[in-house]
Amino acid sequence: MGSYRVAPAERIAGEVTIPGDKSISHRAVMFGAIASGTTRIQGFLEGEDCLATMRAVRQLGVEVERPGAGEVVVRGVGLRGLKPPAGDLDMGNAGTAMRLFMGLLSAQPFDSVLIGDESLMRRPMERAAKPLREMGARIETVEGKPPVRITGGSKLHGIRYAMPVASAQVKSAVLLAGLYAAGETSVEEPAVTRDHTERMLQGFGCEVRARGGVATVKPPRELHAADITVPGDFSSAAFFIVAACIGAREPFTIRGVGVNPTRTGLLEMLALMGADLRLINHRTCGAEPVADIEVRPAKLRGARIPERLVPLAIDEFPALFVAAACAEGETLVTGAEELRVKESDRIAAMARGLDALGVRNEVLKDGLRIEGGRIGGGTIDSRGDHRVAMSFAVASLRAEAPIEILDVANVATSFPGFAPLANSVGLKIEERA
Ligand code: S3P
Numbered sequence: 001m002g003s004y005r006v007a008p009a010e011r012i013a014g015e016v017t018i019p020g021d022k023s024i025s026h027r028a029v030m031f032g033a034i035a036s037g038t039t040r041i042q043g044f045l046e047g048e049d050c051l052a053t054m055r056a057v058r059q060l061g062v063e064v065e066r067p068g069a070g071e072v073v074v075r076g077v078g079l080r081g082l083k084p085p086a087g088d089l090d091m092g093n094a095g096t097a098m099r100l101f102m103g104l105l106s107a108q109p110f111d112s113v114l115i116g117d118e119s120l121m122r123r124p125m126e127r128a129a130k131p132l133r134e135m136g137a138r139i140e141t142v143e144g145k146p147p148v149r150i151t152g153g154s155k156l157h158g159i160r161y162a163m164p165v166a167s168a169q170v171k172s173a174v175l176l177a178g179l180y181a182a183g184e185t186s187v188e189e190p191a192v193t194r195d196h197t198e199r200m201l202q203g204f205g206c207e208v209r210a211r212g213g214v215a216t217v218k219p220p221r222e223l224h225a226a227d228i229t230v231p232g233d234f235s236s237a238a239f240f241i242v243a244a245c246i247g248a249r250e251p252f253t254i255r256g257v258g259v260n261p262t263r264t265g266l267l268e269m270l271a272l273m274g275a276d277l278r279l280i281n282h283r284t285c286g287a288e289p290v291a292d293i294e295v296r297p298a299k300l301r302g303a304r305i306p307e308r309l310v311p312l313a314i315d316e317f318p319a320l321f322v323a324a325a326c327a328e329g330e331t332l333v334t335g336a337e338e339l340r341v342k343e344s345d346r347i348a349a350m351a352r353g354l355d356a357l358g359v360r361n362e363v364l365k366d367g368l369r370i371e372g373g374r375i376g377g378g379t380i381d382s383r384g385d386h387r388v389a390m391s392f393a394v395a396s397l398r399a400e401a402p403i404e405i406l407d408v409a410n411v412a413t414s415f416p417g418f419a420p421l422a423n424s425v426g427l428k429i430e431e432r433a
């Protein structure tokens with residue numbers, strides 16, 4: 001389980017480079033596996049979630065080597081070269097891995113079973129299973145949840161699917177199945193979601209069109225292996241962006257961050273709250289835009305968060321809620337019911353945590369109202385949710401007493417080395433077994 005004891009820190013200073021993007025690392029290994037030829041990945045996130053994807057790909061008969069830190073070599077077997085796995089495929093804590101594999105495995109000639117950890121076994125999988133069934137897949141959940149059982153050998157056909165929820169995982173699952181379907185497959189999204197799948201499939205030589213909120217894939221003869229450099233994860237950078245907003249006394253820089261516009265809603269939200277954020281040194285990393293993010297000291301005030309920004313910051317709300325707790329006045333988040341089905345119910349988990357620190361808040365069915373002010377010390381149950389744990393560690397920059405954060409082992413799913421990195425710029429996190 002593990003816990004953090006975080007002493008109040010006065011300030012954060014210096015700069016950080018954060019680890020690779022989780023979404024892109026999953027996709028790089030998975031798409032590399034079904035490409036023809038060798039895919040070399042640099043900057044791969046060696047977090048538990050992406051390692052689960054790597055293990056699954058190996059169970060499917062793909063050779064994967066790890067020649068050095070952040071380096072992965074995937075010997076692609078081609079679209080039709082995957083082998084039946086010997087046992088269940090364990091996705092650990094990774095919702096992305098499970099939902100993307102549902103799409104990919106629906107199209108294979110063999111059966112497979114997907115399982116995960118306690119948190120993942122409680123998460124909704126019908127959102128991906130339903131459109132896949134429409135394509136002809138045979139796929140079963142247990143009351144909507146894992147284990148997910150896929151019967152192989154189905155002939156898939158292309159569909160046009162209007163997603164009821166804005167989910168990049170569902171979109172990606174359908175597009176992956178679409179690689180194997182007869183005819184084109186289109187996914188219409190109710191709001192813009194991260195487009196890493198579309199960008200990367202194009203990089204692998206696949207014809208993918210994205211226009212007017214509709215992504216369309218044409219089944220390719222094959223995918224061509226490609227070299228991929230993974231940018232820093234914006235969602236990991238978010239903890240340091242918020243930390244700098246509430247705790248820097250001079251400009252603080254986060255280097256090499258992926259700034260794909262489908263991911264950076266947090267920047268707009270914080271700007272609305274008065275933060276002074278600048279993107280500098282713009283460059284690209286393959287198909288993805290990258291920049292350094294400079295945060296200058298500024299006073300935060302509460303804001304009403306526009307609902308249109310929610311899908312562009314879906315993983316950043318735990319960090320945003322901490323920023324709101326440190327802002328002057330009230331912050332209101334609505335339209336964010338998806339937070340209830342993440343690694344934990346993040347509305348409930350964050351509200352209980354804020355309560356423990358004496359921050360006034362009101363739980364709404366689809367969001368949270370937070371009254372900024374003083375932050376005390378206390379004990380937080382992270383509910384095994386990595387982002388809840390890291391957010392409350394950041395809150396220590398304004399806390400008046402130590403914060404104890406329980407059940408933090410899952411920080412390693414997305415951000416191995418978070419505590420030492422945070423400590424190197426001024427936080428005071430003591431890791432306990
Ligand atoms: C992800 C999509 C999002 C996000 C998750 C990663 C992806 O999930 O929360 O952390 O890599 O496609 P949803 O598709 O459920 O919104």
